Structure formats: C-alpha cells, structure tokens
Amino acid sequence: MGIWLIRIGAIYFGIGVLLGYYMSVTHNPALAGVHAHVNLLGWAALMIAGILYYLFPALTSNGWAKAHVWLHNIGLPLMMIFLALNLTTGNPAFGPWIATGATLTVLGILAFVINILANLKPKR
Template identity: 55%
Template sequence: MAIKLIKISAIYFLIAIILGLIMSITHNYSFTPVHVHMNLLGWTSLTLAGILYHQFPQLEISLAGKIHFWLHNIGLPIMMISLFLLILLENESFGLGAAIGSIITVIGIMFFVWNIFINLKKSSSVNNHQ
C-alpha cells in the first residue's frame, strides 16, 4: 500500500504540473484551486503518507491505514473532477460532487491522523530494527 500511495501521488504531481504549465501558457489561472489541491492533497499528502506507511509498517497494516488509503483515493478524484467541471462549465451543480469528494477525503485523513496517534510508537520504525 505504501508504494502504491507514492506511485499514485506521482500521477497527481504530473497532472498538477501539466495543469500549472497550461495555466501559465494561456494566462488563465481559473483552475488554480484544482492545481493547488492536486499538489497538496494528491502529491504532497499521499507521498508523505506513503513514506510513513513504508517506514512504519504497523501503520500500513492497520485497519485505519486501509480505510485512509481507500477513502483518500476515492474522495480526491471525485473532488478534483467535480471542481474542474464546476470551473470549466461554470455550473454550480458540480459543487455537490466537490463537497461529497471533500467530505470523503477529510474522513480518510481523519483515519490517517487517528492511525498516527494510535499505532505509531517510538521504537516501531523499520530502521530501528536494523
């Protein structure tokens, strides 16, 4: 799961950077919210979670870790696609999808934080066993 998160985050990074490049070329920055959220919640957050799950295997194998993985990876695409369509089509009905995706993602992140506080122990790092 840790490596999958890092690979998924790399896809978000690529999409966000291409979107940023397109915005720069066209001087149209209306998609900045999508660009920023993809970089923060996709690239950065998923990379850091993947590193933590890799470094501390008990986080990865926990139920909270699995719930985080799935909710984050279901909610974020719903949120990003809906936000993109809301901006592109100037249709507020896509706000509902953005809200639903946001809520799913936030719940997933709540499981991540819970997992860190409950299952992360000082001497549980992979490197501490070498």
C-alpha cells in the same frame, strides 16, 4: 501500501505540474484551485503518507490505514474532477459532488491522523 501511495503521489505530481504549465501557457488561472488541491492533497499528502507507510509497515496493518487509502483515493479524484467542471462551466450543479469528494477525502485524512496517533510508537 506505501509504495502504492508513493506511485499515486507521483502521478498527482505530474498532473499538478502539467495543470500549472497549462495555466501558464494559456494565461488562464481558472483551475488554480484544482492545481493547488492536486499538489497538496495528491502529491504532498499521499507522498508523505506513502513514505510513512513504507518506513513504518506496522501502520498498514489496521483498518485506519485501509480507510485512509480508500477514502482519500476515491474522494480526491471525485472532488478534483467536479471542481474542474464547476470552474470551467460555472455550473453550480457540480457542488454536491465536490462536497461529497471533499468529505470522503477529509474522512480519509482523519483516519490517517488517528492511525498515526494510535499506532506510531517510539522504538524502545
């Protein structure tokens, strides 16, 4: 699970950098919100979670880890795709999809937090 998240985080890093480069070249910052979320919730959060899951494999053997991985990795792309569509078209009809993706992502991150607090124990 850890290696999988590290790889997904690396993909988000590439997407975030390319999106930032695109905005720089076109002088159009319209997708800055997508760029920021892809880098923070995709690259940084998933990379850190992947490293923690890799270093502490006991964190991966419970339902909280599974919930985190699935909710985060379904919610984030959903939120980013519809946020990009909303920002580029100005169509508010994408709002409920953004909210759905955001809710799934937040629930996934909360599952991660609960998992860390409940299952990451100091060595004795």
